[in-house]
Amino acid sequence: MPLPFLTADRAFDTSEDVALPYEDHDQWRRPYRPGPWRVGAAALALLLASFVLLATMIIAFAGALPGAAVCLGVAALVIGAALRLLRMGAWVSREGVRRVGFFRTExxxxxxxxxxxxVQQPVRWLGLPRTVQGQALVLVRQGGGQLPLLTDHNADFLARVEAFDRAAERLGAWSAEFAVSS
Known part of the structure; x- marks a missing residue:
């Protein structure tokens, strides 16, 4: 039985010096793996959702259907938040670059x-209001605006300097490949 998620991991493992490891450049892809902080937070949220779903089942069997509906809605919100948290980051395709945030996508x-x-600049630590001195990968638009894509202190790259450098190189390679040819 083929396991497609394992082949995606191999594309990251075997292509250390290949910046564009996929054949299909039309699909939106994240050119780096989600970090352990992001995956851990999503796993904890999904664990919480499983307990809320268990409470939903108990409340439904007890006969309080409005309370069970409220618990089901809370569980759906927690699951949706966990999935959105895993989706956050920079995504690239032949069309352009996409920065996916929790509430907004650009x-x-x-x-x-x-x-x-x-660039070296103050960056937010794990997305919180506290800022520390760090590195950020920014996209400069032709009109003059900047869009921060990645920082070395976000949930994907905290304490993983080599992973941030690889991701910055890959995003730079996507830019060099498609920004010039557009």
């Missing part, structure tokens, strides 16, 4: 990208 076509570069 897509910039490669034709509007001026440069993708790494």
């Amino acid at each position: 897509t910039v076509p490669w034709a509007r990208v001026s440069v993708v570069r790494t």
Whole structure:
């Protein structure tokens, strides 16, 4: 039985010096793995959702259907939040680069990208209001605006400097490949 999630991992493991490891560049892909902080937070949220679903079942068997409906709605919200948390990050395709946030997604076509570069600046620590000095990978638009794509202190790259450098190189390679040809 083929396991497609294992082949996706192999694309990251075997292509250390290949920036565009996939043949199909039309599909939106994240050019790096989600970090342990992001995956751990989503796993804890899904664990909480399983307990809420168990409570929903107990409440439904007890006969309080309005309470069970409320618990089911809370579980659905927690599951949706966990899935959105896993989806956050920078995604690339032949069309452009997409920054997926928790509440907002922004897509910039490669034709509007001026440069993708790494800068030293204050960055938010794990997305919280506290800022620390770190590196950020920013996309500079042709009109002059900047879009921060990644930081070395977010949930994907905290205490993983090599992974941040690889992701920055891969995003730069996507930019060099498609921003020039657009």
